[in-house]
Amino acid sequence: xxxxxxxxxxxxxxxxxxFGPACEVVVHDLSQPKNSVVYVANGTVTGRxxxxxxxxxxxxxxxxxxxxxxxxxxxxFDLPDGKKIKSSSALIRDEQGEVxxxxxxxxxxxxxxxxxxxxxxFLDTSQTGEIPLxxxxxxxxxxxxxxxxLIAKIIGTADVENLSRKKCVEIVRxxxxxxxxxxxxxxxxxxxxxxxxxxxxxxxLDEAKGKR
Numbered sequence: 323x324x325x326x327x328x329x330x331x332x333x334x335x336x337x338x339x340x341f342g343p344a345c346e347v348v349v350h351d352l353s354q355p356k357n358s359v360v361y362v363a364n365g366t367v368t369g370r371x372x373x374x375x376x377x378x379x380x381x382x383x384x385x386x387x388x389x390x391x392x393x394x395x396x397x398x399f400d401l402p403d404g405k406k407i408k409s410s411s412a413l414i415r416d417e418q419g420e421v422x423x424x425x426x427x428x429x430x431x432x433x434x435x436x437x438x439x440x441x442x443x444f445l446d447t448s449q450t451g452e453i454p455l456x457x458x459x460x461x462x463x464x465x466x467x468x469x470x471x472l473i474a475k476i477i478g479t480a481d482v483e484n485l486s487r488k489k490c491v492e493i494v495r496x497x498x499x500x501x502x503x504x505x506x507x508x509x510x511x512x513x514x515x516x517x518x519x520x521x522x523x524x525x526x527l528d529e530a531k532g533k534r
């Protein structure tokens with residue numbers, strides 16, 4: 323883990339302590355995408371634990387048109403258990419300006435929304451909703467650079483020439499789950515790094531989704 327990320331741990335505890343148990347704060351190390359979570363406060367909000375991977379970085383942050391100045395503020399998503407989460411995320415860079423991590427704040431709105439129904443006249447009813455994403459969005463150059471780094475880190479130092487098909491499918495499945503293939507040109511980049519054709523990548527995707 324990059325030492326700079328440890329400097330954010332006291333900030334994480336301060337934010338979580340200030341806003342209470344409905345506020346979860348997470349630090350991600352993006353140099354290890356499959357186990358990016360390195361610190362969590364109030365992890366009961368979304369069930370976040372150290373060693374887990376990022377979930378919403380690509381789909382709801384990097385590909386969101388409101389993502390600017392390395393941050394995305396007040397986007398929404400729902401958990402399988404019905405919780406309504408308001409989230410804000412900011413990238414963390416090192417001294418050279420390279421992206422090394424991400425700080426996320428997740429707030430459980432469930433209780434507040436229930437109260438809102440009762441006290442609607444006293445509360446601001448505006449909500450920041452999710453912005454629908456079209457397949458294969460084309461992000462800006464800076465975002466594309468971040469995504470390129472993620473793809474390279476996910477493949478890692480694996481000997482792609484000797485990987486089993488099962489392992490290749492696992493890698494492609496992980497990328498698909500994290501939204502990598504929503505980015506225009508991602509299929510070609512992954513195919514090139516894995517030394518296969520785009521047709522092969524599509525076949526891995528079909529197998530990952532149980533279509534074969």
